Amino acid sequence: xxxxxxxxxxxxxxxxxxxxxxxxxxxxxxxxxxxxxxxxxxxxxxxxxxxxxxxxxxxxxxxxxxxxxxxxxxxxxxxxxxxxxxxxxxxxxxxxxxxxxxxxxxxxxxxxxxxxxxxxxxxxxxxxxxxxxxxxxxxxxxxxxxxxxxxxxxxxxxxxxxxxx
Amino acid sequence: xxxxxxxxxxxxxxxxxxxxxxxxxxxxxxxxxxxxxxxxxxxxxxxxxxxxxxxxxxxxxxxxxxxxxxxxxxxxxxxxxxxxxxxxxxxxxxxxxxxxxxxxxxxxxxxxxxxxxxxxxxxxxxxxxxxxxxxxxxxxxxxxxxxxxxxxxxxxxxxxxxxxx
DNA sequence: GTCAGTGCAAATACTTTGCATGATA
DNA sequence: TATCATGCAAAGTATTTGCACTGAC
Numbered sequence: 001x002x003x004x005x006x007x008x009x010x011x012x013x014x015x016x017x018x019x020x021x022x023x024x025x026x027x028x029x030x031x032x033x034x035x036x037x038x039x040x041x042x043x044x045x046x047x048x049x050x051x052x053x054x055x056x057x058x059x060x061x062x063x064x065x066x067x068x069x070x071x072x073x074x075x076x077x078x079x080x081x082x083x084x085x086x087x088x089x090x091x092x093x094x095x096x097x098x099x100x101x102x103x104x105x106x107x108x109x110x111x112x113x114x115x116x117x118x119x120x121x122x123x124x125x126x127x128x129x130x131x132x133x134x135x136x137x138x139x140x141x142x143x144x145x146x147x148x149x150x151x152x153x154x155x156x157x158x159x160x161x162x163x164x165x
Numbered sequence: 166x167x168x169x170x171x172x173x174x175x176x177x178x179x180x181x182x183x184x185x186x187x188x189x190x191x192x193x194x195x196x197x198x199x200x201x202x203x204x205x206x207x208x209x210x211x212x213x214x215x216x217x218x219x220x221x222x223x224x225x226x227x228x229x230x231x232x233x234x235x236x237x238x239x240x241x242x243x244x245x246x247x248x249x250x251x252x253x254x255x256x257x258x259x260x261x262x263x264x265x266x267x268x269x270x271x272x273x274x275x276x277x278x279x280x281x282x283x284x285x286x287x288x289x290x291x292x293x294x295x296x297x298x299x300x301x302x303x304x305x306x307x308x309x310x311x312x313x314x315x316x317x318x319x320x321x322x323x324x325x326x327x328x329x330x
Numbered sequence: 331g332t333c334a335g336t337g338c339a340a341a342t343a344c345t346t347t348g349c350a351t352g353a354t355a
Numbered sequence: 356t357a358t359c360a361t362g363c364a365a366a367g368t369a370t371t372t373g374c375a376c377t378g379a380c
Contacts, residue, residue: 024334024379045369061337066370084302086251086344086369102294111294118286122305125278129267130310132322134329137249138303140287145295157297164299189354189359210345226362231345251344251369 010037010077010094017075027058032068036078042089042110045069082137083110100137104144105164111144175202175242175259182240192223197233201243207254207275210234247302248275265302269309270329276309 014033018025031052036043043051045065052060069090072078078090083103089110099112118138126133143151143160151157179198183190196217201208208216210230217225234255237243243255248268254275264277283303291298308316308325316322 022334026335026379028336059337062369063338063371064336067335082247082249082251084247086247086253088251102291102296102298104296105299111296113290113294115286115290118283118290121280121283121286122303125280125283126267126305126307129276129278130313131267131269131276131305131307132313132326133267133305133307134270134326135307136303136305138287138301140291140296140298140301142291142296142298142300148295148297161297161299184355187355187359191353191360193361224362227344228346228363229361232360 007034007037013094014075014077017077021075023071028060028064029068029071031057031060032065033072033077036072036090037092037094042081042083042091044087044089047089081110082139083108084139084141100139102140102142104147105141106143106147109144172199172202178259179240179242182242186240188236193225193229194233194236196222196225197230198237198242201237201255202257202259207246207248207256209252209254213255246275247304248273249304249306265304267305267307269312270306271308271312274309 011033015025017023018029032048035048035051039051045062048069049060049062049065052065069078073080073090077093079093080088080090081101082088083101097114099114100118102111102113103109104111119136122136122138123133143157143164148157151160176198180190182188183194197213200213200216204216210227213234214225214227214230217230234243238245238255242258244258245253245255246266247253248266262279264279265283267276267278268274269276284301287301287303288298308322308329313322316325
């Protein structure tokens with residue numbers, strides 16, 4: 001699946017963003033940025049660090065990964081997704097519609113979904129509470145089809161679901 | 166506002182839970198448990214630790230607070246609420262209906278709300294994705310009425326909202 | 331040439347753990 | 356009396372920061 005916006009267009013935006021913030025384009029930033037848009041998957045700081053370490057190119061330290069992801073987030077290029085218990089992964093944003101996440105507690109697979117009805121109800125509740133809503137995070141957790149099948153074969157699905165609920 | 170279940174009834178449940186798990190009732194556990202149900206507010210590990218340190222009674226170490234909150238969570242007496250960016254606070258559960266949270270990004274105030282329509286839509290989405298849903302977390306963030314008023318006085322509301330969005 | 335960015339190692343913040351001691355059932 | 360729980364300090368883990376050096380503009 002390709003993004004509706006191609007790599008070079010996104011890169012131009014990044015250049016632009018750096019310029020407006022008087023930040024500099026460095027090989028490290030470029031590597032991190034490109035990797036973030038090349039993968040169509042969620043990644044942690046550690047994962048990004050390992051990816052870059054395993055490939056050719058200028059070395060990138062953990063500190064720089066932290067610092068750069070912060071810049072990318074501030075610029076709206078990536079977004080942090082809390083997967084639970086303090087764990088954070090990132091996903092690139094440009095060319096993607098807003099969406100929420102459904103995470104498999106067994107294999108950690110992350111599915112995305114959108115539901116305008118839910119969004120509308122969120123806004124309604126915020127308003128009722130007298131808040132100006134600026135953001136939200138909705139995360140569903142459960143057992144994905146594949147993992148459920150495996151458990152079902154062993155007759156352990158009910159048990160697991162009960163334990164998790 | 167009082168819970169529909171009184172303190173002693175909750176405490177009996179705790180005794181029972183400890184017994185079924187072959188755990189022991191200690192002064193430390195009792196202090197933490199009672200404080201968790203006495204306050205009608207969300208608390209962090211650190212906050213609980215500080216509360217107990219400031220009051221009479223047997224000393225409670227940080228390690229014990231961590232360990233006991235884990236026990237209370239496992240027993241379904243309290244629930245962890247992620248307030249964002251890895252921060253976790255707890256709230257007591259018994260006698261409270263399930264609810265979601267709306268957090269003020271300025272003063273950190275937490276409001277609770279319930280919306281059965283949202284719950285139903287969540288279940289629908291999970292099903293569509295082929296998941297057996299076992300849990301969810303919905304957190305709205307924004308600026309509460311009071312903080313919004315303050316910003317409005319200074320004419321900085323629009324600006325802040327734009328920055329946060 | 332100036333200012334920002336980088337790597338490194340140290341510092342920080344938060345949480346968990348091993349172990350000797352003490353308390354509960 | 357047999358566990359189990361506690362406090363303490365040490366060890367993890369994840370992230371941030373100070374600083375000297377390097378590199379982009």
